[in-house]
Amino acid sequence: MDFGESVIEVSGLRRRYGRSGDKGFEAVRDISFTVRRGELFALLGTNGAGKTSTVELLEGLARPTGGRVRVLGHDPYGERGAVRHRTGVMLQEGGFPSGLTAAETVTMWAGCTTGARPVDEALGLVGLIGRRDVRVKQLSGGERRRLDLALALLGRPEVLFLDEPTTGLDPEARHTTWDLVRRLREEGTTVLLTTHYLEEAEALADRLAIMREGRIVAAGTPTEVIGTHPARIRFAMPPGWFVGDLPPLAELGVLRHQEAGGRVELRTAGLQRTLTGLLLWARDKNLELEGLDARTASLEEAFLAIAGATESPAVAEAPASGALTGRNG
Template identity: 70%
Template sequence: MNTNGHDDVIEVTDLRRVYGGEGGDFEAVRGVTFSVGRGELFALLGTNGAGKTSTVELIEGLAPPAGGHVRVLGHDPYTERRAVRPRIGVMLQEGGFPSELTVAETLRMWAGCTSGARPVGEALELVGLARRSAVRVKQLSGGEKRRLDLALALLGRPDVLFLDEPTTGLDVEGRQSTWELVRELRDGGTTVLLTTHYLEEAEGLADRLAILHEGRIAALGTPAEVTAAQPSRVSFELPEGYFPGDLPPLAELGVSSHETAGRVIRLRTNELQRTATALLVWAERARVELRGLDVRSASLEEAFLRIARDAAVHDRQRPEPAGAGMSAGPRRTGRTGRTRQTKGTAA
């Protein structure tokens, strides 16, 4: 069972994926484990090359894992594709639409391969493309093509929805409307697995998330749990005539580190309430004003950057393996050959 009390719809256990020749020479996914409950929105984050796409492709059933196992709706998505594919929808980073077809023709073509498909007009209304139904695909903007991608993913009323960078290329209004639609789908019981580079998107949408680095999970939990592991910040301008040494001992304030920039003091603390209260009590007793006082908890962006920064330091300290630089490394074809999967599509 998932921590949200719902049945697990996606179960990933010690998942591994290897690229290369016989025996494999690059492990892109290295023992990833997580689960997603029914009606839960789970986000996968990570820098380029972290293993997000490799992980999602295994969950979608596009390739067999080199180790571990995946279950989607109780089935192996690779060996039991006929049981899984009719119940999932996939929004790829690029759809590869026939450019000469209109928007409506594209949807009608796909609906013909999808059992129980929504009416074309309904799908277009969902993504805000109803007024563009007669426009040829080649005339759509990048953001409109992303909406068409989403319409196709939703055509079969999927139980599980995979969204790969769903708002890339959308303007602010389009992004907000897509977020609202995704929330409605989640609230209606659809399980959503999201990959995104927009951290505010993950922070605002996800019930839980995982941050990947080099094929491993570096952080896992709710957005609040992941950010709580990072220090909060307090900054202010020193009152005129005061110096850093005039402040109470920072260790007594729960401060873990600090820096100065002119007369501005920036503190980092894992005890935000204690630090802020002590500073305000000191200022009240000293009868001074802490100008520019800014007190805030850590953000998901800070947590993400901290993980990436710590990983980069670790990488620089790692000894270079013998023969490094002599091989071009694994050759990836990216998304070449990927096929869209929507509810009702024949296996």
């Protein structure tokens, strides 16, 4: 996809709660990144990593402690009037009046929104037309999340902030939401997404950043981030054969291996090379490797290795990403 100019620019961003020194807490610690027009950028991290604190600064809900934020060329906090009508925000919780119907809620919100979509169009986008006359208190948790999304899309935003958008949705509704987000992106909407569903980030994101303890510790496309972690090959050794009978593992490109109950797992940075060597060996020995399973690392495996690390590593960034960096403060 050919992305346009940057519409979100973050440089040296910091956010501190409380007083300086030991009495306060620095939730965001000197991070920098950009998001280009028409791009879907995912911000990932465990609870407390600093994602929501960062997104609130981008939304203009608070002033940064340090650093610089620009959304559509403006300071979202100091120049809120120039930014707000061009952005859509879906918070983790909407807080709707429980006595209003879904349609009344959208109508009320439309009165505060520049260039709002028609009510039924907004509800139709998220599959709530059939629930338009149902009171909010009678909607399921997943339906309330879809109503949140309808309100975020009401003003046809150029930039859309989605904070855990599919929490509480069933699998069908989640995939329907993914299709909607993809369509919005194809139409040119820039999307910044936070999510705990790693398959969601892997399916949707053009680029992503993983935060830990307020810092960006890995960044790039999903493929680039996943590629920094080894692939795996699993199989059962034929009866009477052992790991020591395999070709030298180092020559196969194996980084490490383990064996338990006759099953072998190989970890490799070169899946094709290792798998080819293994299969040629099995062919030459006229052996069948039962239960053979080879696959690249998943985003979940990469995320757990990065976000769950106990020490702060240097930022893992593929050179091709270019416009996204993280710095230790």
